[in-house]
Amino acid sequence: GQNIDQPTEMTATEGAIVQINCTYQTSGFNGLFWYQQHAGEAPTFLSYNVLDGLEEKGRFSSFLSRSKGYSYLLLKELQMKDSASYLCAVREAAGANNLFFGTGTRLTVIP
């Protein structure tokens, strides 16, 4: 089975930095994805980690620790348009592409 946990909601101020955590317990592990989803829209890909460490992509960074079953998404220089849900998803097995999603974190950016 899969258990993927994220905080339900977070609020942060425009221009600030916010860290969204994700912990997972899954039967196997072959990569962790972060997606952004605006209300009523499909998720869009943000980042992918399969090895331990930090992946940086512009204002977004994602970190993974496989031994701890833990990842975080770091958003810098927050903008109002970053208000969205952020979904953590785990792929369990190599060769199988099934993704299992966490509950999602609804981020609200305030002025």
Add this chain to the structure above:
Amino acid sequence: GAVVSQHPSWVICKSGTSVKIECRSLDFQATTMFWYRQFPKQSLMLMATSNEGSKATYEQGVEKDKFLINHASLTLSTLTVTSAHPEDSSFYICSASPHSNYEQYFGPGTRLTVT
């Protein structure tokens, strides 16, 4: 590149009728397509995985006779919700992947409302 479309974007149907949702990969061949369901303020729940030319694999708790999936070509998968009921009202999202162990590309979703 890597565009996935869904049709229709929204549909309203009466209880007891069937609804077909199409998912197409526009600029790549998708050996695997996935169907998700998302209820308001909840995350995506995987319903089934379909591979071109073979039967879909359904997740536990998803009725295969109610949610019919056909993946007849490398660019098209369809989900038919049969005998829809109000509790089937949801946001249905498909995704496609060019091959295993690769990123999934999501369609824009279909909002189904059953009255």
